[in-house]
Amino acid sequence: MNPLEFHEKYKGKLSVNSKVPLKNRIDLSLAYTPGVAEPCKEINKNVKDVYKYTIKGNSVAVISDGSAVLGLGNIGAEAAIPVMEGKCVLFKEFANIDAFPICIKSQETEEIINIVKNIAPVFGGINLEDISSPRCFEIEERLKKELDIPVMHDDQHGTAIVVLAGLINAAKVVKKDIKILKIVVNGAGAAGTAVAKLLLKEGVGDIILVDREGILNKNNKNLTFHKKEMAKITNKGNKEGKLNDALKKADVFIGLSAPNVLKADDIKLMNKDSIIFAMANPIPEIMPDEAKKGGAKVIATGRSDFPNQINNVLTFPGVFRGALDNKVNKITDEMKLNAAHALASVVKDVKTEKIIPDVFDKSVVKVIANSIK
Amino acid sequence: MNPLEFHEKYKGKLSVNSKVPLKNRIDLSLAYTPGVAEPCKEINKNVKDVYKYTIKGNSVAVISDGSAVLGLGNIGAEAAIPVMEGKCVLFKEFANIDAFPICIKSQETEEIINIVKNIAPVFGGINLEDISSPRCFEIEERLKKELDIPVMHDDQHGTAIVVLAGLINAAKVVKKDIKILKIVVNGAGAAGTAVAKLLLKEGVGDIILVDREGILNKNNKNLTFHKKEMAKITNKGNKEGKLNDALKKADVFIGLSAPNVLKADDIKLMNKDSIIFAMANPIPEIMPDEAKKGGAKVIATGRSDFPNQINNVLTFPGVFRGALDNKVNKITDEMKLNAAHALASVVKDVKTEKIIPDVFDKSVVKVIANSIK
Numbered sequence: 001m002n003p004l005e006f007h008e009k010y011k012g013k014l015s016v017n018s019k020v021p022l023k024n025r026i027d028l029s030l031a032y033t034p035g036v037a038e039p040c041k042e043i044n045k046n047v048k049d050v051y052k053y054t055i056k057g058n059s060v061a062v063i064s065d066g067s068a069v070l071g072l073g074n075i076g077a078e079a080a081i082p083v084m085e086g087k088c089v090l091f092k093e094f095a096n097i098d099a100f101p102i103c104i105k106s107q108e109t110e111e112i113i114n115i116v117k118n119i120a121p122v123f124g125g126i127n128l129e130d131i132s133s134p135r136c137f138e139i140e141e142r143l144k145k146e147l148d149i150p151v152m153h154d155d156q157h158g159t160a161i162v163v164l165a166g167l168i169n170a171a172k173v174v175k176k177d178i179k180i181l182k183i184v185v186n187g188a189g190a191a192g193t194a195v196a197k198l199l200l201k202e203g204v205g206d207i208i209l210v211d212r213e214g215i216l217n218k219n220n221k222n223l224t225f226h227k228k229e230m231a232k233i234t235n236k237g238n239k240e241g242k243l244n245d246a247l248k249k250a251d252v253f254i255g256l257s258a259p260n261v262l263k264a265d266d267i268k269l270m271n272k273d274s275i276i277f278a279m280a281n282p283i284p285e286i287m288p289d290e291a292k293k294g295g296a297k298v299i300a301t302g303r304s305d306f307p308n309q310i311n312n313v314l315t316f317p318g319v320f321r322g323a324l325d326n327k328v329n330k331i332t333d334e335m336k337l338n339a340a341h342a343l344a345s346v347v348k349d350v351k352t353e354k355i356i357p358d359v360f361d362k363s364v365v366k367v368i369a370n371s372i373k
Numbered sequence: 374m375n376p377l378e379f380h381e382k383y384k385g386k387l388s389v390n391s392k393v394p395l396k397n398r399i400d401l402s403l404a405y406t407p408g409v410a411e412p413c414k415e416i417n418k419n420v421k422d423v424y425k426y427t428i429k430g431n432s433v434a435v436i437s438d439g440s441a442v443l444g445l446g447n448i449g450a451e452a453a454i455p456v457m458e459g460k461c462v463l464f465k466e467f468a469n470i471d472a473f474p475i476c477i478k479s480q481e482t483e484e485i486i487n488i489v490k491n492i493a494p495v496f497g498g499i500n501l502e503d504i505s506s507p508r509c510f511e512i513e514e515r516l517k518k519e520l521d522i523p524v525m526h527d528d529q530h531g532t533a534i535v536v537l538a539g540l541i542n543a544a545k546v547v548k549k550d551i552k553i554l555k556i557v558v559n560g561a562g563a564a565g566t567a568v569a570k571l572l573l574k575e576g577v578g579d580i581i582l583v584d585r586e587g588i589l590n591k592n593n594k595n596l597t598f599h600k601k602e603m604a605k606i607t608n609k610g611n612k613e614g615k616l617n618d619a620l621k622k623a624d625v626f627i628g629l630s631a632p633n634v635l636k637a638d639d640i641k642l643m644n645k646d647s648i649i650f651a652m653a654n655p656i657p658e659i660m661p662d663e664a665k666k667g668g669a670k671v672i673a674t675g676r677s678d679f680p681n682q683i684n685n686v687l688t689f690p691g692v693f694r695g696a697l698d699n700k701v702n703k704i705t706d707e708m709k710l711n712a713a714h715a716l717a718s719v720v721k722d723v724k725t726e727k728i729i730p731d732v733f734d735k736s737v738v739k740v741i742a743n744s745i746k
Binding site: 001002003004006007008010011012013014015016017018019020022024025028029030031032033034035036037038039040041042043044047050052053054055056057058059069070071072075076077078079080081082083084085086087088089090092093098099100101102103104105106111114115117118119120121122281282304313359360 | 374375376377379380381383384385386387388389390391392393395397398401402403404405406407408409410411412413414415416417420423425426427428429430431432442443444445448449450451452453454455456457458459460461462463465466471472473474475476477478479484487488490491492493494495654655675677686732733
């Protein structure tokens, strides 16, 4: 079956079901009127009881405005629904979380913030998804401040956690201390920015961020606000130039960008035993064979048909499972670092082709959930 | 089990589940990346395909701002959740519709309209619930105009349909033509207003609306806008006074108001073989025995422990099932009249204590759904 036939067959991937019996008048009087008035009155007296009597304690909204969906760009709210439904399926299957897709028509920052705040009562967590940069930064920051439930933009932090986990184990393979690694991150959007920030929190040696225009550095007056901020905290030597210039003497390449931007000769510019995370999907920045020709030692991609698949599905189910179970109302940088180390620790026998757990490894969710507290 | 224990045991009444398998990499590549990009691209090309590839064709939002919940009043968004979840359970159990509760923090008319419009993409229908009058009228009218999916405020129209259905059969029992019935509706909020309007569309003799201040009439300058509008189209004789005055020579009393507002002596003011729908819940406007003492012939309540239970659950599942299946984007007055006649027709052997189908009568949904087209 191809993906279109698959989606047409099931007519969407989610169903909403009753957890309670409803076969007779007694059931009806408990689940609906008149009995339902009792939990309503209790919640009205003490709003915290919403966790006791409703779905809030296990529900997450998967929210997108359809402005940056997969690699497809700004395809709008309706066209984003299949991805958001898919995400909800993953929430259920991996973490037993009841997630529901909310696709917002507006792409105005203030309006999106207002809408999410207003529909938050029934949700125990907010997973922001596929919202374009730099709007995603303000939307997430503001919602974190203004809501008392956990809010996470998965494209940013889900990616950052899994990348750091992979890097922790890759560094073990090449026997380099993560504290001295020189890292090039290609792509300065939502994912690239969050990856760079989390790696800096972990204490890596240096990071150079590269976007389509070249290296982000402090001399460049044309950068947007958020890229200027990133230039301030990265690129210690204030290098200028293109991706090639950044790669010279680097230990790690992290691609969150576009297909085929690298060749073996580019990898040769890097230090010995280089680490390559080529995560553009479905076609990576460089194919594993080509990277190996250039001398790369550890290679990871976003694809399931190569070893070392770096995929957010390893992180967001566990992060929200932990946040819900441990009544965490903010997902902090410390929790993200802990989650990355927890995820890395799941791989017992770290080796070149095994730096990250398999996406279907059932132990991952619990280990990450335990780290979110 | 009492209702609090019941709600605490299940921790809410809904779950969101996957309809698709997700056991291996092939499943993952169909339900999520990379396969999910295909339906996204199709919907981006032709937005109507959202019905083909997503849950939209079977999903309804149950939306409240918590401003008029059951008889509890303005208890707010969180405290409204148990009722909205209950409604979603009924949608599933009676009509196999995937309904999800959305409880909105704001109680500003324009903001609610804006929020509902913005989150509409994933839903095939909007069920408004427990929003206080008169805001509910404008919110529903505007959403009907500005959205291309069916929108129904169930407190209004679900109630109106089931009341008209009951009245059609009650009129048969007392052998009076519905066209000559003089009807008193006590309560001029959302439900009372909608009931009066639908009965007028059906062509009843006359309606007198009564609120806490007394009879709505054209001389009263102190009425709110919507009550003035109702005074214009009701009360042909322009009667003044209290509920008692309205009841004189009336054939039908329809209570959508408060407990114990009537006694047997009040019923005696009415015409012979009076019809009493005392729907205040859980304590009706008059208990059936007391109404009988006053000479009432047909008595209905909202309660399951007396005959003739008038309950919205007989209507909204079928109305939305029909609207979704028949791709109806507006629920018109004609459809509501048809739905009421369809519902009345389900009772084959109409008699004093059987004017309306049992709430668990499985044939009801299909019959009503067929009338919504």
